[in-house]
Amino acid sequence: MMSYKMEYLVVHCSDSNWGTRKDINNWHLARGWKGIGYNAVICNGYKTSKSQYDKKLDGLFEEGRSLDFNDYVDSDEKAAHVLNYNHKAIGICLIGRKLFTLKQYTVLYNFCKVFKAINPKIKIVGHYEMSTANGKTCPNFDVSKFRELIEEDMYIATLQGTMGIKLPVQLHGETV
Ligand SMILES: [Zn+2]
Numbered sequence: 001m002m003s004y005k006m007e008y009l010v011v012h013c014s015d016s017n018w019g020t021r022k023d024i025n026n027w028h029l030a031r032g033w034k035g036i037g038y039n040a041v042i043c044n045g046y047k048t049s050k051s052q053y054d055k056k057l058d059g060l061f062e063e064g065r066s067l068d069f070n071d072y073v074d075s076d077e078k079a080a081h082v083l084n085y086n087h088k089a090i091g092i093c094l095i096g097r098k099l100f101t102l103k104q105y106t107v108l109y110n111f112c113k114v115f116k117a118i119n120p121k122i123k124i125v126g127h128y129e130m131s132t133a134n135g136k137t138c139p140n141f142d143v144s145k146f147r148e149l150i151e152e153d154m155y156i157a158t159l160q161g162t163m164g165i166k167l168p169v170q171l172h173g174e175t176v
Pocket residue numbers: 011012013081127138139
C-alpha cells in the first residue's frame with residue numbers, strides 16, 4: 001500500500017445548509033467520483049432542507065472515505081478535496097455555508113488537536129489557503145484565527161466569541 005507522510009489537514013465546508021455524510025457521498029458519486037471526497041464530516045443539526053434542528057445531529061462526527069489516526073495518508077485514505085495535495089492531506093468538511101455551530105467548531109477543534117498530537121508538524125489550513133484553491137473561499141470562515149486558538153491551546157469556551165458563532169436556530173434560513 002502506498003503511503004505518504006501527512007502534511008496538511010484541510011478544512012472545508014459543504015456549501016449547503018444541511019446534510020450528512022450520506023448526502024455528500026451521493027453528491028460526489030453523481031460527479032463520477034468513487035464516493036465522498038472527504039475523510040470526515042461534521043454535521044450541523046439539519047438533516048435535510050426541510051428538517052427541524054436536531055441537537056443530536058449537531059456536531060455529529062462521521063467518517064468519510066477512510067481515516068486511521070496515524071501520520072500517514074494511506075492509499076485508501078487518499079481523498080479528493082484539494083487539487084495536487086490529496087496524497088499528503090486529509091480533508092474534513094463542516095456542513096454549512098458561512099455559519100457553523102459551536103458544537104461543530106468544538107468537534108473540529110478536538111479533531112485538529114488529535115492530529116496535532118499525532119503529527120506536531122501538520123499544517124491546519126482552510127481550503128482557500130492552498131495554492132490550488134483557485135479563488136475558492138471554502139470553508140468561508142477565518143481558519144488562520146481558528147489555527148491560533150489551537151496553537152495557543154485556548155479553551156473551547158473562547159471559541160464562541162472569537163469565531164462569532166451564531167446559535168443553531170439562526171443558521172436555518174441563512175442566505176448566501
Ligand atoms: Zn473545500
